[in-house]
Amino acid sequence: MIELQNVTFVYPNGILALDNVTLKITDEITIIMGANGSGKTTLLKILACLYKPTRGRVLIDGRDFWVLNKKERLKIRRKIVYIHENPVLFRGTVLENIMYPLIVRDHHVEEARKKALSIVEKLGIKHLINRRRQELSAGEAQLVAFARAIVADPEYILMDEPTNALDSEKREIVENFIIQLVKKRRKFVIATHDRLLAARLSSKIIELSEGKILRISSSNELLAKIKSILFQKDES
Amino acid sequence: MVKKVDRKRILALLILILIMIVSAIIYWKYLTPSVKVLRVSTTTSLYATGLLDFLADEFKKMRPNVVIQFIAVGSGAALKLAEKGDVDMVFVHAPNLEKEYIEEGILINGTIFAYNNFIIVGSVNDPANISNCDPVEAMRRIYETGEAGKALFVSRGDNSGTHQRELLLWRLAELNATGKSWYIETGSGMSETLLVANEKDAYTLTDTGTYLKLKRENKLPNLETLVDEGFVLLNIYSAYIVNPDVHPHVKYDLAMDFLLFVISNEGQELIGSYGVEEFGVPLFYPAKGKENDLYSAWLWFANQP
Amino acid sequence: MVLSSEVLEITIRSLMISSTATILSSSWSIPLSLRLSSSHSKLTNLIVSIFNALIGLPTVIVGLFLYMLLSRTGPLGFLQILYTPIAIILGEAILITPLIVSLAYEVFYKARVEYWEVALTLGADTYQAYRTMLRETLSDVIIIFLIAFSRALGELGVALIVGGNIRGFTRVFTTTIALEIAKGNFEFALTLGLILLIIISTITAIIRILGVRRE
Ligand SMILES: Nc1ncnc2c1ncn2[C@@H]1O[C@H](COP(=O)(O)OP(=O)(O)O)[C@@H](O)[C@H]1O
Ligand SMILES: [Mg+2]
Numbered sequence: 001m002i003e004l005q006n007v008t009f010v011y012p013n014g015i016l017a018l019d020n021v022t023l024k025i026t027d028e029i030t031i032i033m034g035a036n037g038s039g040k041t042t043l044l045k046i047l048a049c050l051y052k053p054t055r056g057r058v059l060i061d062g063r064d065f066w067v068l069n070k071k072e073r074l075k076i077r078r079k080i081v082y083i084h085e086n087p088v089l090f091r092g093t094v095l096e097n098i099m100y101p102l103i104v105r106d107h108h109v110e111e112a113r114k115k116a117l118s119i120v121e122k123l124g125i126k127h128l129i130n131r132r133r134q135e136l137s138a139g140e141a142q143l144v145a146f147a148r149a150i151v152a153d154p155e156y157i158l159m160d161e162p163t164n165a166l167d168s169e170k171r172e173i174v175e176n177f178i179i180q181l182v183k184k185r186r187k188f189v190i191a192t193h194d195r196l197l198a199a200r201l202s203s204k205i206i207e208l209s210e211g212k213i214l215r216i217s218s219s220n221e222l223l224a225k226i227k228s229i230l231f232q233k234d235e236s
Numbered sequence: 237m238v239k240k241v242d243r244k245r246i247l248a249l250l251i252l253i254l255i256m257i258v259s260a261i262i263y264w265k266y267l268t269p270s271v272k273v274l275r276v277s278t279t280t281s282l283y284a285t286g287l288l289d290f291l292a293d294e295f296k297k298m299r300p301n302v303v304i305q306f307i308a309v310g311s312g313a314a315l316k317l318a319e320k321g322d323v324d325m326v327f328v329h330a331p332n333l334e335k336e337y338i339e340e341g342i343l344i345n346g347t348i349f350a351y352n353n354f355i356i357v358g359s360v361n362d363p364a365n366i367s368n369c370d371p372v373e374a375m376r377r378i379y380e381t382g383e384a385g386k387a388l389f390v391s392r393g394d395n396s397g398t399h400q401r402e403l404l405l406w407r408l409a410e411l412n413a414t415g416k417s418w419y420i421e422t423g424s425g426m427s428e429t430l431l432v433a434n435e436k437d438a439y440t441l442t443d444t445g446t447y448l449k450l451k452r453e454n455k456l457p458n459l460e461t462l463v464d465e466g467f468v469l470l471n472i473y474s475a476y477i478v479n480p481d482v483h484p485h486v487k488y489d490l491a492m493d494f495l496l497f498v499i500s501n502e503g504q505e506l507i508g509s510y511g512v513e514e515f516g517v518p519l520f521y522p523a524k525g526k527e528n529d530l531y532s533a534w535l536w537f538a539n540q541p
Numbered sequence: 542m543v544l545s546s547e548v549l550e551i552t553i554r555s556l557m558i559s560s561t562a563t564i565l566s567s568s569w570s571i572p573l574s575l576r577l578s579s580s581h582s583k584l585t586n587l588i589v590s591i592f593n594a595l596i597g598l599p600t601v602i603v604g605l606f607l608y609m610l611l612s613r614t615g616p617l618g619f620l621q622i623l624y625t626p627i628a629i630i631l632g633e634a635i636l637i638t639p640l641i642v643s644l645a646y647e648v649f650y651k652a653r654v655e656y657w658e659v660a661l662t663l664g665a666d667t668y669q670a671y672r673t674m675l676r677e678t679l680s681d682v683i684i685i686f687l688i689a690f691s692r693a694l695g696e697l698g699v700a701l702i703v704g705g706n707i708r709g710f711t712r713v714f715t716t717t718i719a720l721e722i723a724k725g726n727f728e729f730a731l732t733l734g735l736i737l738l739i740i741i742s743t744i745t746a747i748i749r750i751l752g753v754r755r756e
Contacts, residue, residue, distance in 0.1 A: 012581050081662050088659045090659075090673065090676070100663055100665075100673075101663040104660075253564065254564075305710060306707065307705035307707060308720070320612045320613060322612050427722060427723060427724070430725075449725045483613065
């Protein structure tokens, strides 16, 4: 379980991005919504233990991450993966990119290749494996980043606006994959503007505004809201 | 891609390369056991004439296992290096500076090995009319003509031996030219200073070696030798050994061998013939036979303020 | 021709000394700038601005400082490396350190936001993340090496003061040029300058071509 206790985050330039946030990630899928600049990305990076809070604590399975030693931090970080909004791929081929998390975990190269190949097959991007980053469309790059994130089978997968660049077909592939992983007890935190995606996937929705949690609701409430909006639209 | 072992490998490789290069350099020329290194500091102007390398090469013919390393710097620095113990020997031509270090006991076995003349060169027109006159009188005339706006003087302005001598000439003439509009300080070497004088049709004080070289290459078409005689133009070259009582690591015996070679008949002949082939005239005169006169002259210069 | 063999010797010596200095300096400058780029405290900012300011340090000052250290009567005099190529290598390595640290810090700082974070979240340990960042910024880093190498090759103060411009031992491009100017051999000095220029442009061109192919 990831838990934030009174987390405040101030960027070096003085911008207050998160203001005293306390929350627990318990559900299979948590959706974070909010306007641009409301702090979604910052929150995800705090949850991923990439940013150290200015104040407050980040507890992973009850242990305060930022007081742990290097070795323990590494162990915890390897349980959590964060996927950037604009995916950052490394130099080298798509396959090499996807093998990266396995290689850094000291897997044998052949074994890593096998695992990577099985993931790309499931995601339907096998034809891309020998391409380089500059030869990919934004949607393809996002799928590759997704494949790379899950190849080492982390416990928590934090996705930052993951479906932005995806067409409906690819979106469906990703959504199905998420559902499959949830069945394997993996947990997702997804920042998104896509209310339908939120409604379809989520059991819990956190709404952020100016670095504060505005409200926490369930997807049922959201679904009702969407229906009412659609309904109103039909009337007019 | 990324593997853990790489860290140690890279580090090891880096250190290995470093050790290899460093030891290669050390072995190559510095610590080869049979080779003895004698370090000599000297002034840039003397070194630039090529005389010292010429003498060292001749010495090496007899003593192939000796490497003489010359470090050419300004006069002041050359003596400073001796004081700091970074050299075994000094070859200089600045009597008043040398004197201090002799008195402090840093330099010993002082030996005058050669001399030549500074010369005053200037435009062919010679507006101050100094041709063949006494050097101090020449300075007076340059000053007057300069004040009248009809002549320029270019000074090294860099505290070199040549510059020191120029200042001495002004002092003897009881004049102070610094700050005058016709008095140009280049703050650079003799070659550059001569080129400036040539461009501006100005007077300047120079050593013969640099002047002849540039003259022969047709770089100084506007300049001519105007004054080349007079006691105060005498340029005296001395060699010293750094006192081993002050710096015990000084290679006294080796330094002594080289010094004796320089003042030997053979060495003196080499000095007297150096440059004749190239310039038609010698650049240096051997001190042999004139030691007493030169020493008196040296004493006079050494005691000038 | 005696002249050309001496020029060749000086060329090789200059390249050896300056490249060793660049490698040596990189061995501490690159880790340092990686380290600096991965923290953003006030102290880091201070250190970086100090290094920025030191880029313009006159080479003669570095040379003089090192001379004081290495002189027989100085604190490191017992090493007996004054007036050897090792002294020049050390001096040039120190001279180009602020340049490498400043430039590499900029590159790494920009790369850090992207590659560093991605590497960490994908399970890399600190060292692996540094390596990834280095790999991703390799072409920039190579260009930094080249700039540093050119500065080392083209500087005079250090080579003259702690090298001593000793014939056949510590004489490099710039000290030869200075000496030849003092001798009045301007054409020869110019020729040497030209060779220096050609070498640097050739290396730059090679690196550019390699860099383009890589990406
Ligand atoms: N690297 C940064 N440096 C300074 N301020 C930042 C940085 N990243 C984001 N911010 C600021 O922090 C606030 C929250 O940003 P972010 O978490 O990216 O919001 P969101 O992802 O919801 O759009 C915004 O005001 C943004 O301008
Ligand atoms: Mg965002």
